[in-house]
Amino acid sequence: MTGNNSEVLIKVVDLHKSFGKLDVLKGVNTEIHRGEVVSLMGPSGGGKSTFLRCLNLLEKPEKGSVFFEGEDITQIKKQKELDKIRQKIGMVFQQFNVFPHLTAMDNITITMTLEKKIPKEQAEKTAMELLEKVGIPDKANEYPGKLSGGQKQRLAIVRAMAMEPDVMLFDEPTSALDPEMVKEVLMVIKQLADSGMTCVIVTHEMGFIKEVSDRILFIDEGTILEEGTPEEIFNNPKSERVKDFLGKVLY
Amino acid sequence: MGPGIIEIFKLYYPIFLKGAVGTLKYAAIAVGFGSILGTIIGFIHLSKNPVLKAVASLYSTVIRGTPLLVQMYIGYYFLPLAIPALNALSREHCVVLTMILNSSAYVSEIIRGGIGSVDIGQTEAARSLGMSAGHTMTRIVLPQALKAILPSLGNEYVSMIKETSLAGTFALYELTYTKTLLANKYLIWQPLFIMAIIYLIMTVVLSGLVRLLERRLSAGDRK
Numbered sequence: 177m178t179g180n181n182s183e184v185l186i187k188v189v190d191l192h193k194s195f196g197k198l199d200v201l202k203g204v205n206t207e208i209h210r211g212e213v214v215s216l217m218g219p220s221g222g223g224k225s226t227f228l229r230c231l232n233l234l235e236k237p238e239k240g241s242v243f244f245e246g247e248d249i250t251q252i253k254k255q256k257e258l259d260k261i262r263q264k265i266g267m268v269f270q271q272f273n274v275f276p277h278l279t280a281m282d283n284i285t286i287t288m289t290l291e292k293k294i295p296k297e298q299a300e301k302t303a304m305e306l307l308e309k310v311g312i313p314d315k316a317n318e319y320p321g322k323l324s325g326g327q328k329q330r331l332a333i334v335r336a337m338a339m340e341p342d343v344m345l346f347d348e349p350t351s352a353l354d355p356e357m358v359k360e361v362l363m364v365i366k367q368l369a370d371s372g373m374t375c376v377i378v379t380h381e382m383g384f385i386k387e388v389s390d391r392i393l394f395i396d397e398g399t400i401l402e403e404g405t406p407e408e409i410f411n412n413p414k415s416e417r418v419k420d421f422l423g424k425v426l427y
Numbered sequence: 428m429g430p431g432i433i434e435i436f437k438l439y440y441p442i443f444l445k446g447a448v449g450t451l452k453y454a455a456i457a458v459g460f461g462s463i464l465g466t467i468i469g470f471i472h473l474s475k476n477p478v479l480k481a482v483a484s485l486y487s488t489v490i491r492g493t494p495l496l497v498q499m500y501i502g503y504y505f506l507p508l509a510i511p512a513l514n515a516l517s518r519e520h521c522v523v524l525t526m527i528l529n530s531s532a533y534v535s536e537i538i539r540g541g542i543g544s545v546d547i548g549q550t551e552a553a554r555s556l557g558m559s560a561g562h563t564m565t566r567i568v569l570p571q572a573l574k575a576i577l578p579s580l581g582n583e584y585v586s587m588i589k590e591t592s593l594a595g596t597f598a599l600y601e602l603t604y605t606k607t608l609l610a611n612k613y614l615i616w617q618p619l620f621i622m623a624i625i626y627l628i629m630t631v632v633l634s635g636l637v638r639l640l641e642r643r644l645s646a647g648d649r650k
Contacts, residue, residue: 234551255560263557273552277570286566287556332552339556 184243185210185343185374186231191240193226200226201237202398208343208376213369215389216378217409219421222396224378228345231376232265233258245342259291266336270348272328274320280307280331281316284338292339299338306334310364326357330364343374350381382425386410394418435617439609443618446602447625453594453601454587457526458534462580464527465534472539483535490532496593499525503597522597526590533583541576542568574644581637585630592626602626 186208193201200223208214216224229235231242233249241248244261252258275283284303288294294302307313310330312323320328329349336344346365350358362384369375369388379385385392385406392409394402394417402409402418413419436443472483490498502525507513513521545568553563595604602622609618 232555234555259554259557259559261557262555265555267552267555269548269552271546271548273546273548275549275552275567287553287558290562290566291557291559336556 182212183210184208185212185245186376187241187243188227188231189241189243191227191230191237191242193223193230193235193237200398201230203240204395204398204400206393206400206403208374210342210374211372213375213377213388213390215385215392216376216395217385217392217421218395218401223398224395225347227395228267228347228376228378231343231345232262232267234267263287263291263339264342266339266341266344268329268332268336268344268346268349270351272320272325272332272352274323274328274332274335276320279317279319280312280323283320283331284335287335288338302338303334306337307331309367310334311360324357325353326360329353329357329361333361333364333368337368343376344368346375346377346379348378348380350379380425394421396421430617432617432620435609435614436621439605439618442605442608443602443621443625446600446605446622447629449599449601449604450588450591450626451629453523453526453591453599454584456523457530457591458580458584458587460527461530461583462534464531466538468531468535469538469542472535473542487532487535490529491536495526495529495590496596498529499593499597501525502528518597519599522594522599526587526594529590530583530587533586534580537576537579537583538572541572541579544575545571577644578637578641581633581640585633585637588629588633589626 184207188204188206188208191201191204192199204223204227216227218224226235230237231244233242237250241250243249244265247261249258249261252261274280275286278286281300281303284306285296285299288299288302289296304313304316307316310333312327312330315323315327315331320331323331333344333349349365350361353361358381362381365375365377366384366388375388377385377388387406389406391403392406393400394409394413394415396417402413402415409418410422413422430438468483468486471479472487474480499522502521503518506521506524507516507518513524516524549567549571550563553567554560558567591599591601592603594601595607598604598607602625605622606618
């Protein structure tokens with residue numbers, strides 16, 4: 177566990193985001209520290225995924241700031257600079273979004289060689305080590321069409337890891353998986369979290385949140401309604417809204 | 428009734444074959460150059476600039492919403508008057524230019540649709556990794572979009588083979604023009620059927636090739 181006195185990696189100030197007339201985020205403030213594992217919990221449509229997608233500017237907030245390593249990335253004008261920042265913020269999607277026209281190996285190496293100018297041989301060596309770490313080295317030359325959902329998601333995770341990010345964002349990484357594949361993906365994320373990687377996770381896997389998180393943010397109606405350690409949130413929720421939510425999702 | 432179709436074909440086959448070659452040539456020029464122009468227009472249509480977007484949209488709506496024959500008349504009679512620079516071109520070239528412009532509007536929609544058919548998640552994944560917008564287009568989106576684009580371009584060529592029949596109206600030597608060439612020999616109905624059969628052979632064979640290509644490309648999905 178990381179204390180709150182460690183370095184602030186991401187600082188979010190008064191974040192607002194709306195889609196047309198729908199206000200999804202209505203002023204979110206928080207800090208994420210290096211090495212911390214933060215989970216976002218709350219009802220669907222509450223703004224969890226939108227919040228996550230604002231952290232690497234896949235969504236452009238209308239108002240407020242996102243500081244990454246001290247720099248307000250919402251103020252970056254040059255596309256190239258933003259690309260460099262995004263290399264340091266890995267993201268894993270619900271629908272995997274692996275590149276179907278590239279082999280597992282090329283999925284990992286393409287951005288390394290194109291944008292970081294890492295020599296192909298070196299990139300492939302790194303990729304192979306990563307594939308071994310997540311148990312699919314034998315799939316290196318396969319196209320994603322031949323991989324199971326769990327294997328695709330593990331590939332997507334190491335594809336992001338290959339860019340050597342400072343933080344990993346997980347947007348419901350197991351929601352599109354067959355039930356028997358959920359665990360293999362969660363194990364990989366747990367492994368990452370244990371290794372000291374800063375993680376921000378949106379998931380409905382309550383058992384996993386409880387086990388892996390340093391801190392839980394309960395997000396509803398576009399704001400952080402409550403935050404605390406898993407202990408505090410699960411055993412002693414303050415607001416009725418959180419109690420009600422947990423009552424409904426915990427069997 | 429006069430002589431039959433087969434006798435007429437035997438007698439005049441060089442005229443028909445030259446017409447068929449002309450048809451394939453004009454269709455290739457129209458779709459070939461139309462593809463280059465259409466790709467540019469398609470990308471303009473996809474751009475974020477609202478003015479450029481509207482211009483591209485208007486272009487494709489007007490051209491696809493009016494008959495090619497009317498466009499050819501405009502190209503033949505009006506364009507050289509309106510744009511004096513076009514006087515350097517022959518009237519024939521103005522008709523060919525019209526076909527290129529016509530095809531480009533259809534191709535622009537094919538490009539737009541093809542790129543739109545690629546899941547937005549692919550772009551998001553690439554950008555989240557820090558890949559540039561340019562590389563995301565050339566390395567991630569376009570290779571996947573080609574699966575939809577290439578067969579559609581093939582079909583555009585097949586349609587254009589039929590569309591070029593209108594160019595005979597302006598004395599361009601394509602397959603339908605053979606009817607005019609043979610009319611002075613008092614042959615009215617035989618050339619029509621010969622033309623129809625040749626058109627049919629060309630479109631059926633080429634459509635078959637497009638389907639083959641389509642199957643090849645989608646086979647890649649399963650690999």
